[in-house]
Amino acid sequence: AQSVTQPDIHITVSEGASLELRCNYSYGATPYLFWYVQSPGQGLQLLLKYFSGDTLVQGIKGFEAEFKRSQSSFNLRKPSVHWSDAAEYFCAVGARAAGNKLTFGGGTRVLVKP
Amino acid sequence: EAGVAQSPRYKIIEKRQSVAFWCNPISGHATLYWYQQILGQGPKLLIQFQNNGVVDDSQLPKDRFSAERLKGVDSTLKIQPAKLEDSAVYLCASSLALPTNYGYTFGSGTRLTVV
Numbered sequence: 729a730q731s732v733t734q735p736d737i738h739i740t741v742s743e744g745a746s747l748e749l750r751c752n753y754s755y756g757a758t759p760y761l762f763w764y765v766q767s768p769g770q771g772l773q774l775l776l777k778y779f780s781g782d783t784l785v786q787g788i789k790g791f792e793a794e795f796k797r798s799q800s801s802f803n804l805r806k807p808s809v810h811w812s813d814a815a816e817y818f819c820a821v822g823a824r825a826a827g828n829k830l831t832f833g834g835g836t837r838v839l840v841k842p
Numbered sequence: 843e844a845g846v847a848q849s850p851r852y853k854i855i856e857k858r859q860s861v862a863f864w865c866n867p868i869s870g871h872a873t874l875y876w877y878q879q880i881l882g883q884g885p886k887l888l889i890q891f892q893n894n895g896v897v898d899d900s901q902l903p904k905d906r907f908s909a910e911r912l913k914g915v916d917s918t919l920k921i922q923p924a925k926l927e928d929s930a931v932y933l934c935a936s937s938l939a940l941p942t943n944y945g946y947t948f949g950s951g952t953r954l955t956v957v
Binding site for chain 2: 732828832
């Protein structure tokens with residue numbers, strides 16, 4: 729069975745500072761990996777996804793993530809955070825063998841200080 | 843293109859009552875998912891449809907939850923009778939059946955409060 733762990737429940741960062749959110753997954757084969765963002769009262773918006781190929785993936789809103797197979801990780805980064813990045817971020821793993829369903833981590837809430 | 847439509851946006855019911863949620867996926871999306879998101883947690887898959895057939899309902903509490911997608915388009919999720927622990931946001935998502943596309947689009951969800 730696939731699983732996802734996001735070790736940080738909350739992260740507070742100053743506006744303009746860099747941000748890194750951690751994600752570790754467990755799956756026997758090569759997974760499909762995703763990062764979603766959820767603003768209060770909103771649905772989930774896809775930031776980026778990794779299927780294969782280049783392990784550094786670029787997404788929307790200036791986010792990027794790096795797939796590291798040896799560490800079973802898919803950490804999300806942004807060089808300079810804006811106040812509008814305050815939201816909850818979810819890492820998810822999917823697999824064709826699992827019927828394409830997504831398994832989500834528990835989420836990391838990001839607070840941005842002015 | 844129009845997104846995934848869900849209604850209602852909010853619902854408050856008393857425990858032991860019944861409730862139904864509706865979802866209309868993106869046109870042409872064969873796969874439809876219902877996820878439950880309890881406050882402070884990530885979404886958890888309840889049921890997955892491919893056209894009008896069920897692909898995975900292993901985490902659906904079948905004693906109280908039911909879902910259908912009769913014509914392979916829109917879908918209804920029902921809870922009867924509701925319990926306090928059913929308070930959550932119910933998210934509907936749809937996608938094409940191609941894994942390399944993985945065009946997963948989520949609706950805004952229905953927030954259910956059971957009192």
